[in-house]
Amino acid sequence: xxxxxxxxxxxxxxxxxxxxxxxxxxxxxxxxxxxxxxxxxxxxxxxxxxxxxxxxxxxxxxxxxxxxxxxxxxxxxxxxxxxxxxxxxxxxxxxxxxxxxxxxxxxxxxxxxxxxxxxxxxxxxxxxxxxxxxxxxxxxxxxxxxxxxxxxxxxxxxxxxxxxxxxxxxxxxxxxxxxxxxxxxxxxxxxxxxxxxxxxxxxxxxxxxxxxxxxxxxxxxxxxxxxxxxxxxxxxxxxxxxxxxxxxxxxxxxxxxxxxxxxxxxxxxxxxxxxxxxxxxxxxxxxxxxxxxxxxxxxxxxxxxxxxxxxxxxxxxxxxxxxxxxxxxxxxxxxxxxxxxxxxxxxxxxxxxxxxxxxxxxxxxxxxxxxxxxxxxxxxxxxxxxxxxxxxxxxxxxxxxxxxxxxxxxxxxxxxxxxxxxxxxxxxxxxx
Amino acid sequence: xxxxxxxxxxxxxxxxxxxxxxxxxxxxxxxxxxxxxxxxxxxxxxxxxxxxxxxxxxxxxxxxxxxxxxxxxxxxxxxxxxxxxxxxxxxxxxxxxxxxxxxxxxxxxxxxxxxxxxxxxxxxxxxxxxxxxxxxxxxxxxxxxxxxxxxxxxxxxxxxxxxxxxxxxxxxxxxxxxxxxxxxxxxxxxxxxxxxxxxxxxxxxxxxxxxxxxxxxxxxxxxxxxxxxxxxxxxxxxxxxxxxxxxxxxxxxxxxxxxxxxxxxxxxxxxxxxxxxxxxxxxxxxxxxxxxxxxxxxxxxxxxxxxxxxxxxxxxxxxxxxxxxxxxxxxxxxxxxxxxxxxxxxxxxxxxxxxxxxxxxxxxxxxxxx
Numbered sequence: 001x002x003x004x005x006x007x008x009x010x011x012x013x014x015x016x017x018x019x020x021x022x023x024x025x026x027x028x029x030x031x032x033x034x035x036x037x038x039x040x041x042x043x044x045x046x047x048x049x050x051x052x053x054x055x056x057x058x059x060x061x062x063x064x065x066x067x068x069x070x071x072x073x074x075x076x077x078x079x080x081x082x083x084x085x086x087x088x089x090x091x092x093x094x095x096x097x098x099x100x101x102x103x104x105x106x107x108x109x110x111x112x113x114x115x116x117x118x119x120x121x122x123x124x125x126x127x128x129x130x131x132x133x134x135x136x137x138x139x140x141x142x143x144x145x146x147x148x149x150x151x152x153x154x155x156x157x158x159x160x161x162x163x164x165x166x167x168x169x170x171x172x173x174x175x176x177x178x179x180x181x182x183x184x185x186x187x188x189x190x191x192x193x194x195x196x197x198x199x200x201x202x203x204x205x206x207x208x209x210x211x212x213x214x215x216x217x218x219x220x221x222x223x224x225x226x227x228x229x230x231x232x233x234x235x236x237x238x239x240x241x242x243x244x245x246x247x248x249x250x251x252x253x254x255x256x257x258x259x260x261x262x263x264x265x266x267x268x269x270x271x272x273x274x275x276x277x278x279x280x281x282x283x284x285x286x287x288x289x290x291x292x293x294x295x296x297x298x299x300x301x302x303x304x305x306x307x308x309x310x311x312x313x314x315x316x317x318x319x320x321x322x323x324x325x326x327x328x329x330x331x332x333x334x335x336x337x338x339x340x341x342x343x344x345x346x347x348x349x350x351x352x353x354x355x356x357x358x359x360x361x362x363x364x365x366x367x368x369x370x371x372x373x374x375x376x377x378x379x380x381x382x383x384x385x386x387x388x389x390x391x392x393x394x395x396x397x398x399x400x401x402x403x404x405x406x407x408x409x410x411x412x413x414x415x416x417x418x419x420x421x422x423x424x425x426x427x428x429x430x431x432x
Numbered sequence: 433x434x435x436x437x438x439x440x441x442x443x444x445x446x447x448x449x450x451x452x453x454x455x456x457x458x459x460x461x462x463x464x465x466x467x468x469x470x471x472x473x474x475x476x477x478x479x480x481x482x483x484x485x486x487x488x489x490x491x492x493x494x495x496x497x498x499x500x501x502x503x504x505x506x507x508x509x510x511x512x513x514x515x516x517x518x519x520x521x522x523x524x525x526x527x528x529x530x531x532x533x534x535x536x537x538x539x540x541x542x543x544x545x546x547x548x549x550x551x552x553x554x555x556x557x558x559x560x561x562x563x564x565x566x567x568x569x570x571x572x573x574x575x576x577x578x579x580x581x582x583x584x585x586x587x588x589x590x591x592x593x594x595x596x597x598x599x600x601x602x603x604x605x606x607x608x609x610x611x612x613x614x615x616x617x618x619x620x621x622x623x624x625x626x627x628x629x630x631x632x633x634x635x636x637x638x639x640x641x642x643x644x645x646x647x648x649x650x651x652x653x654x655x656x657x658x659x660x661x662x663x664x665x666x667x668x669x670x671x672x673x674x675x676x677x678x679x680x681x682x683x684x685x686x687x688x689x690x691x692x693x694x695x696x697x698x699x700x701x702x703x704x705x706x707x708x709x710x711x712x713x714x715x716x717x718x719x720x721x722x723x724x725x726x727x728x729x730x731x732x733x734x735x736x737x738x739x740x741x742x743x744x745x746x747x748x749x750x751x752x753x754x755x756x757x758x759x760x761x762x763x764x765x766x767x768x769x770x771x772x773x774x775x776x777x778x779x780x781x782x783x784x785x786x787x788x789x790x791x792x793x794x795x796x797x798x799x800x801x802x
Binding site for chain 2: 050057119145326
C-alpha cells in the first residue's frame, strides 16, 4: 500500500488532486455563540464516546498488538532466511508493518492515554515505550503537551516546521529556507532521529534562547533509548543470523526507513496541507474550551482511505478527530468523523480532507513554495475562518504579529469585527 | 519471606530465568519479553504473577469460593491479603482477598471466598461470571493481620460472612504446622445455607484442639442465634479474658468485640481486619478532609481545588503539561480516597488508580503519590 506511493513522493508537487475544501473569498466570521455551541456539541460527543468504552475497545487494541507482535516475529524470523531474496523482502515488509503498527496505532495512541481507562499497567501512557529511538517521556512532552495544547500557534507549536522547515507563510523567510525541500527530504528519511532530537529545541539554542546545558538530561534519555534500539536492529539480530549479518542489518535498516517515510508522510498531512490555518499567541491567549476546539478543527486535516489505511496510519488519517479528542481510542475516530463533520457543516466551518496523494502533494507543494521568498510566489490565503474572541481580549491593538513575522507579510488578525473588515478592505485577506 | 520458604535450587533457577529474560529483552526492546510470551499464554508472563481459576464453588448463599493455580509461587502468611486483578468490561479492577494456601497437590493453590455485596462491582462479577480457566492477576501479599511468634497457648477468632477467609487461613495454617494450643472460632452467618467452605470448616473442627461455633443471625440451626454479644463470647469462650482475639468482618462486629475487651481493659489483645469496598459516598462540592502528597510527605487541608493546584499551593512542582486534561503528563497514582473529575463531575475512589491530577479534585481525605 505505502510501498507504491512513496517513491513518487518528491515529484508529487506537479500533480494535483481533488480536494474537498474550497478556498473561500472572504473569511467566515464565527461569533461567540456559535463557538460556545461547538464547544458544547463536541464535549457531548466526547462524553458519549467515553461512556461506551469497554471490552470491544480492549479487544481491538489487543488484536492490533497481537498482529504487530506476529509481524515482528515473522519479520525477524524470515530474515534468518535472508539468503533467499523473496524471504528477505517478505521479512523486511513484515518488519516494516510491525514498526508502523507499533509506532502509530499502538505507541502514539497508547502514549496519548487513549487506553489509560483500562488501568492495564503495560498499556499505560506513562509507562509505554515504543519501537523508535525517541524516548517516550520526551515525546509525551513535545507532542502530547506542546503540540496538542498549542496546536498551530506560531511560536508555540514547535511542530510547525519542527524548527528546521518553513511550513507557514507567517514564518519569516530567510535564504536558509531555499533548502526547504532538502531539509524535508532529510527529515523524512531520518524521521525517527528527527523526532528524537525534537525536544532539544536546537533552533532555540542556535538563537541563543536556550543553553546546551538544558539538553544534557535529554541526551541521557537518548543514549539510554537509542542505544538499545541500535543494538537490537544493527547488532543483536544481525549477529544472531550469523553469516547473514549484512543482509539482516540492511533489512532492519530498510524497515526503519520504510517506517520513517510512512510516518513522516502521514504526520505531515496532519497539519501542513493547504487550507490548514495557523494562529497567533495573542489571539489564542486565554482561550475558551470552544475556541480551543475550533482551533483544533481549523488546524488539522484528514486523509481519506480504506479501513486498513486508517489502521496503518494509526488513525492519524483522522487528524481532526484526533486533535479534538486526543485521548479517545483512535479506532473510534472513523465513527466520530461524520458527526464532527456535521457540526462543521452546521456552523459553516471547513472540514479539510482529501486522498493521500492529494494531501501529500499539497504538503510538498507547500514545502517547495515556502522555500522561495514571499514576493516570488502567489500564496493562497490560509485563513478561512476568523474567531470572534472575547472583548476583554488584550493585545488587539498591537498588530498581533506572529513571532519572527515582518509586518508587511501579515495582516491584522484582530479580535474585534472591525479589524477583520479593515483587513478585507485592504485586500490583504489576512496573512498574504 | 518468600525466598526463605523456597528450596535452595529455586533461587538458582530464578537467577537463570532472570538472565534469560534479560537476554530476551535485548531482542524484544522496547517491550518486555512478557509482551510476546503472554500472547501465547498469559501465565507465561514473568513480571506479573497470573493465576488460572481451577475451581468455582457457588454452593453457599451470598458468596463464591474460587480456587486458583498461580503461575509462580504466591505464599501469603496466613491472614494476609493478596491483591487480585480482574477484568470487567475492558477495565482492570483490583481488590484484596485473603486466601488460604492449599499445599496439597503438585503445586500450591490459593482459595478465597468472595462475599456478594449488592453494589460491589467485582464481587458481583465474580459471582456471576467467574469460570474455570479464567485468568486473574495476583500481587504481593500484604497485611499485618497475622498470628504472632511464638504462638499463644490460646487463640480466639471471631468472623462474620466473607470475613471468614483470613481467619480460616490462619486456622488452616495452625493445623498444618501442628499447633498444639487451643483455638476457637466464633463464626457468624445469616443462615446455615450462607456458610461457605463447609467442608474445610468441618475438617478443621475434627481437630481435637480447634473448636468452631456457628452462630446465625437470621435463623436457628447454629450453636448460637443472633448478633454478637458478650453472652455469645462467654458461652463459647468463658476464658476469653487475656486471650488474644482475631476479628474479621463488618465494622459493627469489630466495634462490638473491641467494646467487650475494652471493658476488661485489654483492648491491646484485639486484632482486627475490616473488609470494606471502596465506594464514593462523599457528596461532591464539599471541601473537607486532608490531601496527602505521599512522596513528599506533605499533608494539607483540602481546599477543593484540583490536586495539581493543591500540590503547587503546598510548594510542590509536579510534572504536568496542558492543565486541561488532554496530555496526560500529570498522571499520578491516587493511593486512597475519592476524587471528582472536574470536567464531568464523575466520582471515583478505586485505590491505586492513576488519575490526571490537573482535572481531579479531592472529595474528602485523599492520598496521592506526588
